Amino acid sequence: MSNDVVILVMLGLFLGLSFLGTPVAFALIGAVLVGTALSGAGFEAVVSQLFNGVNSVPLLALPFFLLVAELMHSTDVTAKIIRFVQSLVGHIRSSLAQVDSLFSILFAGVSGSSTADVAANAKVLLPAMRKEGYDMASAAALIAASSTIANMIPPSILAVVYGAAGGVSIAGLFLGGAVPGLMIGAGLMLYAYFFVHAGEPRPRASFREIAGAAKGSALPMMIPLIIMGGILGGAFTPTEAGMIAAVFVIIVLIPLTARKHLPRLPRDFVNAAVLYALPLIAVAAASAFAWLFTYLGGAEAVSDVVLAVAGEESIGILLTVVVMLVVIGQFVDAIPAIIVLMPIIATLQEQGDVNPIHMGVVVIVTLALGLITPPYGLSLLLSTYFAKVSFYSGVRRSVPLYGIFFGVIALLVFFPEISLWLPRLLTPQAAGCFPAPGGDGFICP
Numbered sequence: 001m002s003n004d005v006v007i008l009v010m011l012g013l014f015l016g017l018s019f020l021g022t023p024v025a026f027a028l029i030g031a032v033l034v035g036t037a038l039s040g041a042g043f044e045a046v047v048s049q050l051f052n053g054v055n056s057v058p059l060l061a062l063p064f065f066l067l068v069a070e071l072m073h074s075t076d077v078t079a080k081i082i083r084f085v086q087s088l089v090g091h092i093r094s095s096l097a098q099v100d101s102l103f104s105i106l107f108a109g110v111s112g113s114s115t116a117d118v119a120a121n122a123k124v125l126l127p128a129m130r131k132e133g134y135d136m137a138s139a140a141a142l143i144a145a146s147s148t149i150a151n152m153i154p155p156s157i158l159a160v161v162y163g164a165a166g167g168v169s170i171a172g173l174f175l176g177g178a179v180p181g182l183m184i185g186a187g188l189m190l191y192a193y194f195f196v197h198a199g200e201p202r203p204r205a206s207f208r209e210i211a212g213a214a215k216g217s218a219l220p221m222m223i224p225l226i227i228m229g230g231i232l233g234g235a236f237t238p239t240e241a242g243m244i245a246a247v248f249v250i251i252v253l254i255p256l257t258a259r260k261h262l263p264r265l266p267r268d269f270v271n272a273a274v275l276y277a278l279p280l281i282a283v284a285a286a287s288a289f290a291w292l293f294t295y296l297g298g299a300e301a302v303s304d305v306v307l308a309v310a311g312e313e314s315i316g317i318l319l320t321v322v323v324m325l326v327v328i329g330q331f332v333d334a335i336p337a338i339i340v341l342m343p344i345i346a347t348l349q350e351q352g353d354v355n356p357i358h359m360g361v362v363v364i365v366t367l368a369l370g371l372i373t374p375p376y377g378l379s380l381l382l383s384t385y386f387a388k389v390s391f392y393s394g395v396r397r398s399v400p401l402y403g404i405f406f407g408v409i410a411l412l413v414f415f416p417e418i419s420l421w422l423p424r425l426l427t428p429q430a431a432g433c434f435p436a437p438g439g440d441g442f443i444c445p
Contacts, residue, residue: 053287064242109224329370
């Protein structure tokens with residue numbers, strides 16, 4: 001059987017199983033097993049690729065970031081951050097919607113997980129939003145959309161996966177995603193101000209009230225400073241940063257702010273392990289699928305089609321990649337999508353001479369959009385579940401929010417400096433710059 005037919009069978013089987021509701025990891029494995037049997041590639045090689053996919057030091061950062069998010073959520077430390085945020089923006093029109101967006105920006109610097117963000121926001125804000133007369137479908141849409149910021153602002157789990165899979169600087173991706181994440185957050189706040197009319201603005205908080213709320217949230221807000229300060233200062237790697245953040249929460253934050261929670265730590269470790277197992281299985285399956293797809297010539301064929309359509313100009317390639325990812329992101333979770341598509345993305349990046357960090361940030365932001373689009377939309381599924389409204393009512397309220405994401409993605413494509421200026425400023429060599437002759441600064445192509 002020809003390789004082209006095997007590739008079509010693999011893709012058809014994967015899509016068919018996915019539409020039937022099979023978990024993505026098992027759909028990928030099913031396609032790999034059938035493809036291996038038809039192509040004669042060897043099951044030993046597939047098992048090896050399953051192992052190689054997760055045998056990555058950078059991926060060890062994921063369980064620590066997930067553990068930090070789990071500990072923060074289970075100890076109600078997130079409520080302290082929300083109180084601080086409310087003291088800052090609670091007096092603005094549509095105050096709870098403003099709190100949601102700003103909290104997501106701050107909590108993203110702690111967890112890196114959209115699902116953790118949805119859970120934290122839903123637990124605290126949804127009851128208050130319901131009490132103040134917010135349309136619950138709109139509230140769910142806003143919470144889901146703001147949760148995607150966790151995939152952009154460091155420490156982003158998607159940035160860790162992309163960096164590990166593509167050999168791209170994780171610190172550079174962290175910095176490159178910060179500005180787009182802030183842009184999404186600002187766009188959601190502006191949308192809430194003009195188009196979400198519910199609740200009465202609270203009186204402007206006094207300086208004393210702001211200072212008191214800031215004092216209560218000071219310890220948890222040290223976590224992003226520890227993570228990024230250590231990475232940028234060269235003190236430790238992203239994996240070590242995640243470990244140090246987890247140790248800080250366990251031996252400093254919890255004893256000082258939630259000592260009664262200490263006996264529950266084993267439960268938190270188990271929950272974090274379960275949360276880690278889900279993306280880990282997907283990474284292993286996607287790695288095997290990507291290897292077999294590339295081995296059969298699929299990655300090269302897709303790249304040739306994209307280049308034929310878009311040419312070799314970077315903007316054309318990026319726009320085509322965005323369209324491809326918007327479609328794929330509606331059906332496949334972001335982590336396996338990154339692993340499966342990485343051979344194609346790497347080829348297109350080289351052909352279009354696109355900066356690896358620029359390409360990575362565009363991919364991450366575009367796949368983050370898939371978390372709030374049907375039929376998959378994991379963040380939107382969770383937020384509508386917590387809000388007790390139908391998924392498709394949440395989709396209808398999300399349509400205007402898609403415009404914010406597409407606007408930011410378009411700006412990223414046409415203005416690479418949005419994602420590159422921070423990496424070039426703080427980690428120039430990771431962003432592709434090289435020392436200038438004489439050692440005076442860096443030259444960035």
